[in-house]
Structures are given as C-alpha cells and as structure tokens.
Amino acid sequence: xxxxxxxxxxxxxxxxxxxxxxxxxxxxxxxxxxxxxxxxxxxxxxxxxxxxxxxxxxxxxxxxxxxxxxxxxxxxxxxxxxxxxxxxxxxxxxxxxxxxxxxxxxxxxxxxxxxxxxxxxxxxxxxxxxxxxxxxxxxxxxxxxxxxxxxxxxxxxxxxxxxxxxxxxxxxxxxxxxxxxxxxxxxxxxxxxxxxxxxxxxxxxxx
Amino acid sequence: xxxxxxxxxxxxxxxxxxxxxxxxxxxxxxxxxxxxxxxxxxxxxxxxxxxxxxxxxxxxxxxxxxxxxxxxxxxxxxxxxxxxxxxxxxxxxxxxxxxxxxxxxxxxxxxxxxxxxxxxxxxxxxxxxxxxxxxxxxxxxxxxxxxxxxxxxxxxxxxxxxxxxxxxxxxxxxxxxxxxxxxxxxxxxxxxxxxxxxxxxxxxxxx
DNA sequence: GGATAATACGAGCGATAGCTCGCATCGACT
DNA sequence: AGTCGATGCGAGCTATCGCTCGTATTATCC
Numbered sequence: 001x002x003x004x005x006x007x008x009x010x011x012x013x014x015x016x017x018x019x020x021x022x023x024x025x026x027x028x029x030x031x032x033x034x035x036x037x038x039x040x041x042x043x044x045x046x047x048x049x050x051x052x053x054x055x056x057x058x059x060x061x062x063x064x065x066x067x068x069x070x071x072x073x074x075x076x077x078x079x080x081x082x083x084x085x086x087x088x089x090x091x092x093x094x095x096x097x098x099x100x101x102x103x104x105x106x107x108x109x110x111x112x113x114x115x116x117x118x119x120x121x122x123x124x125x126x127x128x129x130x131x132x133x134x135x136x137x138x139x140x141x142x143x144x145x146x147x148x149x150x151x152x153x154x155x156x157x158x159x160x161x162x163x164x165x166x167x168x169x170x171x172x173x174x175x176x177x178x179x180x181x182x183x184x185x186x187x188x189x190x191x192x193x194x195x196x197x198x199x200x201x202x203x204x205x206x207x
Numbered sequence: 208x209x210x211x212x213x214x215x216x217x218x219x220x221x222x223x224x225x226x227x228x229x230x231x232x233x234x235x236x237x238x239x240x241x242x243x244x245x246x247x248x249x250x251x252x253x254x255x256x257x258x259x260x261x262x263x264x265x266x267x268x269x270x271x272x273x274x275x276x277x278x279x280x281x282x283x284x285x286x287x288x289x290x291x292x293x294x295x296x297x298x299x300x301x302x303x304x305x306x307x308x309x310x311x312x313x314x315x316x317x318x319x320x321x322x323x324x325x326x327x328x329x330x331x332x333x334x335x336x337x338x339x340x341x342x343x344x345x346x347x348x349x350x351x352x353x354x355x356x357x358x359x360x361x362x363x364x365x366x367x368x369x370x371x372x373x374x375x376x377x378x379x380x381x382x383x384x385x386x387x388x389x390x391x392x393x394x395x396x397x398x399x400x401x402x403x404x405x406x407x408x409x410x411x412x413x414x
Numbered sequence: 415g416g417a418t419a420a421t422a423c424g425a426g427c428g429a430t431a432g433c434t435c436g437c438a439t440c441g442a443c444t
Numbered sequence: 445a446g447t448c449g450a451t452g453c454g455a456g457c458t459a460t461c462g463c464t465c466g467t468a469t470t471a472t473c474c
Contacts, residue, residue: 018451039333043432053453058433125329126246134388159400165389166381166404173380174373181341182372193366197373197412204411205404225421250462260423265463
C-alpha cells in the first residue's frame, strides 16, 4: 500500500447535493461505529448505510481513517462549544459559582452522545485525530487558565499552569469516568451530589 | 468466521520449552505493539518476531485478541502489585502521609513501561480485556475505600464510595495524563511538585 | 533404542478489507 | 437543446489477515 495516510478531505463539497452526501456519510459512520464497532465499520458498509456508493465516499475522503477523523472533529466541535459558552458565562462570577458551573457543564458536555463519545474515545488512537484531540485539550486548558488568572485574588498562591492542569484533568476524568462507567452516579437525584463533590474537590485545591 | 472469541489460553504450558515459547510470544507481542501498533501486529508478525511459527502461537492462544489480552493481564499484574504494596505500607500511617505515598506510587506504577502502557490502554477496548481492567480498577477502588474507612476519624463526613471514586479517579487521571502527555512535568525536579499538588488535591477534598 | 506424547513448523485456505477506475447520471449555464 | 464539469456508481483488484492442519522435530519414559 503506497503511503497516502492523509486525513484531510480529498475535495470540498461544493454543491448542495454533494454536501448532503458528505453529511449522510458522517451520519452513517457515527451510527455504524456505535452499533457495529470500528472493526466492522468497513467503508463498504458505511457507504451502504449512507445510501451512497463506496466510490462517492472516496471522492470526499482519502481513507477510512479520514472519515472517522471527520466524525471525531465534528463531535469535538460540539463539545468545545459547550465549554466555551459556559466559560464565557462564568468569567465574571466568583470562584465557587464559576467552578460549579464548569463542573456541571463538563457533565453536560459528556452527555451529548455518550455512546458515540465512548466509541470515538476508544478509536481516537487509530485515526489521525490524536492531534485534534490534543488541541481540544489545550484549548480547554488555556481557557481555564485564563479564568484562574482573572480570579487570582481568590486563590492561594499557585503555579497557574500546574493548577489548571490538575483541575482540568481531574474534572475531565471524574465526569468522563462517571458517564462511561458509572451510570448509577448520574441518575437525576445522584448527579447533584457528584457535582457537589467535584466542585469541592477543585475549590478545596485552589484556595 | 465461526464464533470462538475466547480469551483464555488454549492449553497450559507444561514443559520448560513451551513456557519459553509462551514467554517469547508475550515479549514479542509487547515489542511489536509498541513499535508497530496493533493493526500491524499480525499473528504472523508476532510469531516471526518471537522466533516461533504461527502454528505454535495458536497452540497456546485461541486468537490474536487472546495474545494481547495476556500481555495486558501481565502488565496489570505488575501495576496492581505496586498499588497493593504501597497501600499495605500506608495503612497504618496518618492520612496526609498515606495519601502522599499513594500518589507517589501511582506515578511510579505508571512509569513501569510508559510506552507499552500507552499502547495497551489504547488497545484495551478491542480486546476482551475490558473486564480485566475493570476488575483492576474495582480492586484499586476497594483498597482505597478500605484505607479511608480505617482513617475515617481524620475525614470530614463523607460518602465513602463517592469519595473513593472521586479520589482514585482523579489521582489516576492526573498521573496517567502526566506520564503519557506531559513528560515535562515529570522531570526529576518537577515531579516533586506534581506529587505535592496532587496530594493537596486529595487531602483538601477529604477533610 | 524404541515407543509415545509434547511441541514446533509453515504453506496455504477462505474471508474480508481498503480502495480504484471506467462509465453513467445530474445540474448549471448558455 | 446542448455542453461539460460535478457528482455518483459498483464490480472487482490486490493485499493482508486470522487461522488450520498435516507433518517434522524434540523430550520423556521404559
């Protein structure tokens, strides 16, 4: 197999018809990844599920990995938007309220499409999407660091970089793990306690 | 392909010769996973790298997944041993010292073979090893919960289950992420600060 | 040394994967 | 209506994969 491991689209969809094709492909890919798993998600199957031929798939994506990478990118965009919105809203609020909002948002973001999220997380390493995801993390990290900077007066003296790393990583992990492995914690009554605890974790650490 | 997704070994190695074969296979699998990745780690390649024939591989493992699962299991045993040792040692020590030891141990455990660790973590979902890993997490969780129970007097009133979940998940994530994505934080001078911060995170939360 | 069980071998089978390419159809513009 | 690029099609090529099985080699025991 000659080296063509590109991840970027082969061409951009110009007309409405082709945009619909690409959308159908991404939609179908997400569906199949969830219902069949990565290994059974062959390009032929994806194309068939999208009501499209393999040939068309390869008009817009240079490889199977590229298709999955596109799905991941779209999902990431959705998640990131949630984070950005909340951080903007929280920017002017005091530390305890802001952190609480953030924690709640993290859970909310993970709830967008948990099953897809799980599959995507598992398959990220196989696709060229690792850098994308890393960039996503970097942005979250930077946004939260900026938030901390703005509220420095309310913190104990800290290394902002390290504090942001520890905070973001912890919140991400707790919410992520809860959503993926502990649905019991996320029942409508229990989720409040999880938010309380995670907020306390971060606040107790920061001040 | 008829359904035979077993993960347990096909037969146990009786003679020294065959035990050597199995060892060579596991060793080679680890090497290839690290250097080539899961997709290029075909059974033929693994066998060749082990200086053994595919036929021999299938004498001891019913499938490729089973080989990888065995590598994961071995790695998990190593990690778990570290955790158990430290928790035993920490059991009788006060909270702040005990937690600190645990955090240090978590970093130490992740350092056993980071590159292999990373690949294995990435490939766990594809193998039948998910339950094994879940069991591993459950044990860590239970051990730490027991530790908390023993030191309940030093804690604020907490739901032990929830507190153990939040603590273990956070420490795991911070150390894991640091080892895999932030080698800068783990330089010999910086690692102390990471331990300090993570310890503070957990202690501030627990009391 | 001969018999038997354990272990090792590796050519090759069947299946499926990713992907190409020559051709058909559609749609925007004149 | 006619042109031509954009889009869509899908049979089928090549590569590789996981895995089997008949055979060869080695160890063990009498």
